[in-house]
Amino acid sequence: MNPNSTATAATPLPPFLVSRDAQMLLYIRVQPRASRDKIAGRFGERLKICITAPPVDGAANEHLLCFIARHCKVARRDVALLQGNSSRDKTIALPVTADFSALLAFA
DSSP, rough: OOTTTOOOOOOOOOTEEHHHHHHHHEEEEEEEESSSEEEEEEEETTEEEEOSOOOOTTTTHHHHHHHHHHHHTEEEEEEEEOOOOOSSSSEEEEEEESSOHHHHHOO
């Protein structure tokens, strides 16, 4: 780093949030049919999210994406499920402009 630079070193991201190209990837572990929707904390190198929707006909996935969009203050259309359509372990793509403060509290 240039000693004359006024930029500070970026804060490292937790393992469940990775910057790739022009988007952020969120690695999560989902628990469907929970008693309430909540961010439960870390689960290994993933973020555990509990949702009330059952894992039937994509209802849990849609509910999860809406939950993440609401917490990251982005439109639902900007949140995409990349991997894990029928798995508890999922990879979600979010725009870099999203507000990750609710998620970073669990770093």
